[in-house]
Amino acid sequence: MASLKIKKITICGFGLIGSSMALDFLKGHSRYKLFAFDRPAVLKRLSKDKRFKVSRESNFSRAIAGAGVIVLAAPHKANEQMLTRLSQLNELKDCLIVDTGAVKQPISKLSAKLKFPDGTQFLSTHPMAGREKAGFENSAANLFENHSWFLDEDVTLNSKNKTKLDWMIKQLKAKPTYIANRLHDELMSEISHLPQLISTILGGQVNPTLIPLAGPGLRSMLRLAGSPYSVWSEIIDENRIEIIKALKLFGENLSKVTSMIKKGESLEEVFQSASRSYRCL
Numbered sequence: 001m002a003s004l005k006i007k008k009i010t011i012c013g014f015g016l017i018g019s020s021m022a023l024d025f026l027k028g029h030s031r032y033k034l035f036a037f038d039r040p041a042v043l044k045r046l047s048k049d050k051r052f053k054v055s056r057e058s059n060f061s062r063a064i065a066g067a068g069v070i071v072l073a074a075p076h077k078a079n080e081q082m083l084t085r086l087s088q089l090n091e092l093k094d095c096l097i098v099d100t101g102a103v104k105q106p107i108s109k110l111s112a113k114l115k116f117p118d119g120t121q122f123l124s125t126h127p128m129a130g131r132e133k134a135g136f137e138n139s140a141a142n143l144f145e146n147h148s149w150f151l152d153e154d155v156t157l158n159s160k161n162k163t164k165l166d167w168m169i170k171q172l173k174a175k176p177t178y179i180a181n182r183l184h185d186e187l188m189s190e191i192s193h194l195p196q197l198i199s200t201i202l203g204g205q206v207n208p209t210l211i212p213l214a215g216p217g218l219r220s221m222l223r224l225a226g227s228p229y230s231v232w233s234e235i236i237d238e239n240r241i242e243i244i245k246a247l248k249l250f251g252e253n254l255s256k257v258t259s260m261i262k263k264g265e266s267l268e269e270v271f272q273s274a275s276r277s278y279r280c281l
Contacts, residue, residue, distance in 0.1 A: 004163050006068040010035040012060075012082055013074025014042060017100045017127065019136035020143040021071060022054060024172050027141070037063035038074075046136060060085065064092065069164055072099040076234040080107055083122060087114035094119035096161040098168075100127055102188060103238040104181035108152060121161050124181060126150040127174060128192070132226040142173065149174035150184055189242035194250060196232060197243070199224035 009025060011018040014036045025034055034054045036046060043056040057063040060082070064070055070086065072079040079099045086097060097120065099107055104124045111122045129147040131138055149169055157165060169176045179187075203225030206218070236243060260267060 004167050005160075006032045006164060006167075008033045008035065008067045009069045009071070010037055010064050010067040011071045011073055012037045012063065013072065013078065014038040014046060014136050015073060016131060016134050016136065016138055018071060018073030019052065019139035020129075020141070021073070021100075021172060022052060023139060023141040024144070026053060027171070032068070035063050035067070042136075049136065051139075052136070061089075064089070067092075067095055069168065070095060070097045072097065072101075075231070076101045076103060076106065076238055080110055083107065083111060084114065086120075086122075087116050090117050092117050092120050094160055096120075096157070096164045097122040098125045098165075100125060102126055102192065102235045104150075104152065104184045106238050108154075108181045119158065119160065121155070121157055123155050123157060123161075123165065124152045126184065126188075127172075129174075132223055134228050134231055145173040147174055148177040151176055151178050153178035153180055185239050186242050189239055189246040193235060193239060193243050194246040196224050196227060197236075197247065198250070200227075 009032055011022055011034070014022070018036075022034060022036065036043065036052070036054045036056050037060060038046075038056075038058065040058045043058055046052055046054075046056060064086065072082055074082065079101055083097065083099070086092060095117075097116075099122075101107060101124070104126060108124045111124070114122075116122065127144050127147060127149045129144045131140070131143075149172070151165075199222060203222050206222070211218070211222075257267065257270060260270075
């Protein structure tokens with residue numbers, strides 16, 4: 001196995017995911033520099049947060065120069081634009097580039113059209129962890145601990161980059177899960193994107209003045225309703241085909257239950273089926 005040699009890690013997009021990764025990377029490290037790339041306004045606020053002993057850089061070329069690992073943790077379209085720019089930098093040698101987007105097929109198809117410098121490789125990834133509030137202000141160490149971290153099974157990394165990836169996943173205490181990108185997007189539509197939309201629809205339906213009267217049931221159901229549209233707009237757009245399939249199936253099941261209630265039929269089997277899923281938690 002190749003020995004780990006990382007002098008610099010750059011996180012492009014210092015929101016919730018990127019900054020939470022930074023907190024884990026900062027734990028007891030001594031062999032690499034950590035850079036945060038983002039808009040000047042974000043970096044100015046970041047300078048006041050004492051948790052982040054990182055170098056702040058708003059110039060993309062300076063931020064990524066000499067990096068051994070680059071994390072693209074911005075919104076999807078921004079990640080795709082940065083990936084294209086990275087492929088055009090011949091001086092970027094022996095670098096592992098990963099993204100953290102929630103939809104994998106678009107950026108993977110893009111990367112297949114790009115040619116990277118010697119030893120530099122891109123791997124699409126997706127951590128199955130997060131919070132309903134965005135921004136580095138809401139970041140947390142150990143956010144990824146014991147959570148699946150999806151990795152593109154169709155990409156074979158060289159020994160140096162595989163060593164970097166293994167170290168990164170271990171540092172984050174995540175559970176590496178290799179999966180094809182198409183299957184990933186199909187699964188996410190049901191286990192991540194559908195729950196978000198159900199919570200959003202429910203939040204829009206309930207009268208806000210009644211929320212203080214609600215018990216823990218509604219409160220837990222509405223947790224995801226606090227997620228910002230700025231995060232979800234691109235996810236919905238890029239995975240719309242799979243999301244529509246999931247919504248259609250949910251709609252059919254909802255219509256079925258509605259019909260059963262109208263007819264006075266028992267919902268015991270529906271509750272039993274749901275209970276089996278709950279026990280899997």
